[in-house]
Amino acid sequence: MHAFFLRWSRRGLPERLAGRLRGRLRVLTGRSELPTAGCVDSQTVQAAETVDTTTCGYDAGKKLKGQKRHVVVDPLAAVCVMVTAACGAATTCAA
Numbered sequence: 001m002h003a004f005f006l007r008w009s010r011r012g013l014p015e016r017l018a019g020r021l022r023g024r025l026r027v028l029t030g031r032s033e034l035p036t037a038g039c040v041d042s043q044t045v046q047a048a049e050t051v052d053t054t055t056c057g058y059d060a061g062k063k064l065k066g067q068k069r070h071v072v073v074d075p076l077a078a079v080c081v082m083v084t085a086a087c088g089a090a091t092t093c094a095a
Contacts, residue, residue, distance in 0.1 A: 040070065044066055059087070066086050069082070
C-alpha cells in the first residue's frame, strides 16, 4: 500500500484529488469552485524524540523545540497545510 502512495505522491495525485473534491463540495453548497478568501493559523507542537533534528527548530516565542503547522482554510475545508521547523524552515507542503 505504501508503494502505491509513494508512486501517486510523486505524480501529485493526492493533491489533485483533494483539490477536485474540495471544488465539488464548494459547488454542491452553492459556492464558486475556487475559494476567494481564507484564514491562516499556525501552531507550534513539541517534536517526539524520534523526529529527525533537521526538521525541528526552536520557537523562541513559545520556548519550545519542535515543528510548526500552518493551515489555510476557507469556510468549508482546509485549502493548504504546511509543516515547518518551529524556527521557520519549510519541510513539507500538501495542498
